[in-house]
Amino acid sequence: MHGAVTGSFATRVPWLQDHAGVSAGQLGLALACPAIGAALAMPVTSGLTHRFGTRATLRVLLAMWTLSLVLPSLATGLLTLCLALLVYGASSGLSDVAMNALGVEVEKRAGKSIMSGLHGMWSVGTLIGSSAGALAAHLGLNAQVHHAIAAFALTVAGLIAVRFVLDLHPEEDDVAPPPFALPPRSAILIGAVGFCAVFAEGASLDWSAVYLRDVLSASAGMAAAATAGFTVTMAVARICGDAVVNRLGAVPTVRVSGVTAAVGGVLVVIAGQPWVAMAGFALLGVGVAVVVPLAFAAAGHRGPNPGQAIAGVAAITYTAGLVAPSAVGAIAQGSSLSVSFILVTALTVGIGVFARVLR
Known part of the structure; x- marks a missing residue:
């Protein structure tokens, strides 16, 4: 819903x-x-x-x-x-x-x-x-x-x-959180990993079609297909992601996700043909798909108040969604869209490097 x-x-x-x-x-x-x-x-x-x-x-x-x-x-x-x-x-x-x-x-x-x-x-x-x-x-x-x-x-x-969700209430001795609860410090580190993923997601969603049209002179239909491909691969990867996490664990899964997204970002940057960039955006979708869900899960498992930690991680990731489209546009204005996606690729590398904070 x-x-x-x-x-x-x-x-x-x-x-x-x-x-x-x-x-x-x-x-x-x-x-x-x-x-x-x-x-x-x-x-x-x-x-x-x-x-x-x-x-x-x-x-x-x-x-x-x-x-x-x-x-x-x-x-x-x-x-x-x-x-x-x-x-x-x-x-x-x-x-x-x-x-x-x-x-x-x-x-x-x-x-x-x-x-x-x-x-x-x-x-x-x-x-x-x-x-x-x-x-x-x-x-x-x-x-x-x-x-x-x-x-x-x-x-x-x-x-x-x-009507069918769990109806949980606090125990009598549970301390009520303040009306406006700031996130714990651990949520900031976890949120940083989520920030990298959401930045790449926001940049790809908003700029993939423009990238194919302006950089690679693709048709309008092919440009739109790049965005659709990114969205579909991300949805499929999320639905299948739990099986991978249950087999490998959260940290190895996020490390593999970071590598996958980085490979996708490299393909986008070096692409000379539209289909290469489309493959790159699809790999970006697969790579970033499970990172935010696992970041929320990691935050929720830290400390006695999952809602407080998740709120902190969510606020940081929402900020990435706010910053990414304008940052990519500003860099493209000063240089090119290819340079913008070098930044996106660098952030996806950060997903794998800092994955251990989700342990």
């Missing part, structure tokens, strides 16, 4: 830009607001879960997230669009942390890795939401109508699903 909201929103950004009457630069400013809202709201989640329990908290937060899909389509200018996206991002971050903290608890009880598969389902939801959004756009459906229908359907489905 969470991923489907993201996919539904992403496909209608051009409509939102036209409806709000904002320029490309103003749209870039507005699109930074979800990450800002999420980072500000995430530290609150741990206190809410401690006070109300996992099921009640997730029921409200997930409904907030699915219903917030309606808000951006109602914006009529830059200010209202930014405010709508701040609320949209805050509700996303709150429900994201609550789900991941609950996922860590389920993983502990299962005695095996499941986080990669959970994040794989998020990717599947994104693909479903974006496919439905593409169909709605093709049919010329007003985004206000499209998002209202999607929000209603996803809210109902989410409320049904939440």
Whole structure:
């Protein structure tokens, strides 16, 4: 449900830009607001879960997230669009942390890795939401109508699903976290690994099509296929990732992931033909797929309060998603997109080098 909201929103950004009457630069400013809202709201989640329990908290937060899909389509200018996206991002971050903290608890009880598969389902939801959004756009459906229908359907489905999650409550002697809990130091190191992965993910998602078009003179269809290939390989790798983690362990898996992503980045940088770059982006998708789920799992296993640690890691990784597109664009403006992806490749090397902090 969470991923489907993201996919539904992403496909209608051009409509939102036209409806709000904002320029490309103003749209870039507005699109930074979800990450800002999420980072500000995430530290609150741990206190809410401690006070109300996992099921009640997730029921409200997930409904907030699915219903917030309606808000951006109602914006009529830059200010209202930014405010709508701040609320949209805050509700996303709150429900994201609550789900991941609950996922860590389920993983502990299962005695095996499941986080990669959970994040794989998020990717599947994104693909479903974006496919439905593409169909709605093709049919010329007003985004206000499209998002209202999607929000209603996803809210109902989410409320049904939440009825079956674990309902955890704190023990009587558990100390309540502060209303706004800062992350522990261990979360910063784990978050740095996640930062590298999300930076590569954000750069690839936003710039892969542009890279093939501008650097390798590929057709529009082939350029779009590069982005689709990256998304699909990442989703498949996440769904299959738990089997690898359960066999090799988290640290070796992340080291192999870092090497795979780095090889993909090298192929993108040296590519002389579009198909070589497409293969590189596909390897980048495979390489970064399991890193963030394993970073959240590692944070959740550290210390008595998984939500607090996960919120810290999530805030750092959200920052990478915020920084990556603009950083790649700035470097490309000063030199070239190929140079930008040298930075991306260097960060993927960091995934393998610092994988041990996830032990």
